[in-house]
Amino acid sequence: MATEQLERIMTDCIDHYRRALSGALGVGIATAQFGLIGSAMAQSGRKEALPPVHQLPSLASASSWLNSPPLTSADLRGKVVMIDFWTYTCINWLRTLPYRRAWAEKYRDQGLVVIGVHSPEFPFEKDIGNVRRAAAAMRVEYPIAIDSEHAVWRAFNNESWPALYLADATGKIRHYHAGEGKYELTERAIQRLLVEAGNHGTNQQLVSVDARGAEVAADWASLKSPENYVGYERTEGFASPGGAAPDKRRVYAAPAHLGLNHWALVGDWTVKPQATILNQPNGAIVYRFHARDLHLVMGAATREKPVRFRVRIDGQPPGAAHGIDVDKDGIGTVTEPRLYQLIRQTTKPINDRQFDIVFLDPGVQAFSFTFG
Structure with missing residues (x-):
């Protein structure tokens, strides 16, 4: 598919998400660059957006947690931390989930902490029972911060689902990606930060995923x-x-x-x-x-x-x-x-x-x- 056509399709998706967020949060939303837009921009020499924050904010404003007790800044000190903003009905996030699961499993014992921040779009996604059932069905076993009032979202100045923030052992945001795609780039960033943190035995092979059902990547060439x-x-x-x-x-x-x-x-x-x-x-x-x-x-x-x-x-x-x-x-x-x-x-x-x-x-x- 031509870069221009891909950008047009993804711009349509961005516009829909911007309207969704404006309605759900009652605020104006700045331009959000989704993953495949980023890929097209990279191919054409244009740069992706910088992360909206540069230091890992506290997660203390999460209303509750699943799969873990509340994780504080002290708990995360010295760890490489991945923050993944999601909402369980978002198809763009669902198609990234096989990689999130694989990274959480592969790098857990090497110092990576994956945290899913569940910030809902629809009212029923505020129900923690619904989130718990969805997480179990989707095999989301890493810690989940429940962000039903979008307090953590605002602390990060976040703009889209999905959005991934990767912080080094000092809490500095070193890698950011909004949307789908660029999985190899993200995994190489994980590996680099783990080595920097002293985990010199990090396996440099990339994960291999077996996506099924709604988690299978879109057929972008046919998507109109x-x-x-x-x-x-x-x-x-x-x-x-x-x-x-x-x-x-x-x-x-x-x-x-x-x-x-x-x-x-x-x-x-x-x-x-x-x-x-x-x-x-x-x-x-x-x-x-x-x-x-x-x-x-x-x-x-x-x-x-x-x-x-x-x-x-x-x-x-x-x-x-x-x-x-x-x-x-x-x-x-x-x-x-x-x-x-x-x-x-x-x-x-x-x-x-x-x-x-x-x-x-x-x-x-x-x-x-x-x-x-």
Whole structure:
């Protein structure tokens, strides 16, 4: 893919994240450079952004911790420390997770401390029970600082998910990367700082990861659909006739034709600022997209009432193109609020496709579509 095309795609992603952060945090967000933008910039001789802080801030403002007691500055003194800002429904972070896990395991006994700072985007990600379940399912076993009010985020002047800060044994930030990619560069920085800290037996081989499911790297060459939110505050391309009726119950229909990256509702829905909620059974969402993968962040109104659904692609069951959260007939169930992978195409070329999901039960809350 040409550098210019890659930059355009990633700039779209950055714009969506900037709007997400402005809505979630109530503040203006400066430009955030995502990982693959950084790669394209490097290829064209342009530089990546510098870290927004230069000394490791205290983590004392974290509201609680998982997998560890609270870690203080004294606990981290003399260690090489990796701080990873994440939120568990973020597809960009999910695709970096195999490397985070591998680094935490390989370098733990050599003095590396990996800390995941969980700073939520959606309200349900503030629920520590949801974070605990997601971390267990994703095998995030390193310490997690719960940052539900974004206090640690602000201490770092952070701007994006994911964002990685690597501090040396004196607490100085020596490596920073926002977004996906540049894994070899980051691992070489880990190795260099461990040697500086006195760990001269550091294994210089790079980790090898076996990414599966939603953790597989995006097919950037085929990706023409950016992330899109379903609530009215941040959505784009909504095409149901008459538009959305914010915060009001309404019966929607789909137009005869959808353009690329446009979507529509069918049935009885209430469109809220961050989510769209189904009031009656058999409501649907229709989306025209161009990507290998399609994901939807969604949850049931209550865990006690799961929501059954059926997906189609170009009007047919997905077959071999089904994601990990549906079978070949397109059948799945929404339980806990999280990212659900619904489509993963296995054949080329990737073309414009029409996706639809029909919810057989009421109560689903749909938050955002992401692609890969």
